[in-house]
Amino acid sequence: MKNRALFIDRDGVINHMILQKNGNFDSPQNPAQIMLVDGVVDVILLMNNLNIPVIEVSNQPGVALGKMNWQLLENIENKIHSLLNERGVHIHKSYRCFHHPESGISDLKMICQCRKPNPGLLLQATSEYKLDLEQCIILGDNATDMEAGRKIGCRTILFFHTNDLPHKIKTKETYPAEFRVRSHAEVIPILKKLFL
Ligand SMILES: [Mg+2]
Ligand SMILES: [Zn+2]
Numbered sequence: 791m792k793n794r795a796l797f798i799d800r801d802g803v804i805n806h807m808i809l810q811k812n813g814n815f816d817s818p819q820n821p822a823q824i825m826l827v828d829g830v831v832d833v834i835l836l837m838n839n840l841n842i843p844v845i846e847v848s849n850q851p852g853v854a855l856g857k858m859n860w861q862l863l864e865n866i867e868n869k870i871h872s873l874l875n876e877r878g879v880h881i882h883k884s885y886r887c888f889h890h891p892e893s894g895i896s897d898l899k900m901i902c903q904c905r906k907p908n909p910g911l912l913l914q915a916t917s918e919y920k921l922d923l924e925q926c927i928i929l930g931d932n933a934t935d936m937e938a939g940r941k942i943g944c945r946t947i948l949f950f951h952t953n954d955l956p957h958k959i960k961t962k963e964t965y966p967a968e969f970r971v972r973s974h975a976e977v978i979p980i981l982k983k984l985f986l
Contacts (some may be wrong), residue, residue, distance in 0.1 A: 792922035794985065796837050797912055797939065798881070799949075800848035802828050805870055807953040815953045817850075819857060821869040823967035826877075827951070829974025833929070835878040836981055843919055845927070846884040847911040847938070854893035863888075883918075885911040906930075907937035912944070927984060929977060932958075933965040940966075947971060947980060 795807075800817075801807055806825045818824045837844045852858040858866075867884065887910070893899035906908030911939035916923060928939035931949040939946045949968035949969060950959070969980050 792925070793843070793920050794925040794979070795843040795845050795915065795919055795921050795927075796833075796974060797836075797845050797847050797915070797926060797928040797930075797944070799906075799928070799932070799935045800846055800850075800870065801949060802882075802931035802947050802953065803827060803929060804846070804874070807951075815955065817852065818866055819852075820862065821865050824866065824869050824873065826870075826873055827974065829977075830878050831874065831877045833848065833974050833977050833981065834874065834881065836978060837985075838879050838968070840985060842985060844880075845915045845919070846881050846886075847906065847915070848886045848955055849905050849934075850886045850888055851890035851893070851898075851905075854888060854890035854895060854898035862944040867873065883915065885914050887911060893946040897923075906932075907941070909938045909942045912938055916942075925984075927981070931962075933961050936965055936967045945969075947977060949974075949977070 806827055808818050810816045815957045834844050852863050887904035887907055889898050889900050889902040891901050923942050923944045926944040928935055928944055929947045936946045936948055946967045947969040950972050971977050
């Protein structure tokens with residue numbers, strides 16, 4: 791039997807994006823900046839209770855772009871997972887892309903299949919977890935998350951949050967996601983409808 795899963799993007803969905811000095815929102819640049827998004831614990835708890843794997847799929851080009859070293863990148867990731875664990879929930883596995891086409895580090899500079907909107911991370915999980923993609927859902931806050939999911943036939947939930955700049959909201963509004971939500975509280979009934 792093939793399995794179901796919830797793919798979840800990290801930055802902007804599990805933890806808040808952070809306003810940087812240049813006026814843009816970016817991923818947390820150190821563990822002290824991490825704040826969980828309201829309600830994400832309830833979303834993960836629902837999946838944990840149903841024994842449906844929650845699989846993080848995240849572009850993490852911080853090292854590739856010279857913003858941080860590997861240790862810091864891992865410290866941020868570990869802090870997010872330990873905050874979730876303290877709240878009694880867990881993510882089964884994280885699949886991350888560390889590449890970037892503009893990286894100054896030759897090993898990381900590439901056009902890869904794993905950087906969303908490409909579906910490589912989801913496909914890695916699919917073979918490991920024997921997933922039936924038609925019964926999987928991706929929850930993300932970017933059109934690129936939706937595109938990665940749509941390319942391989944999984945269902946899509948686009949998360950709108952207050953840390954979106956106007957140009958980004960415009961892109962998101964025109965993107966054909968199956969569901970659009972403005973809070974994790976709105977995600978719960980969708981997951982129940984699809985998974986129960
Ligand atoms: Mg995101
Ligand atoms: Zn990659």
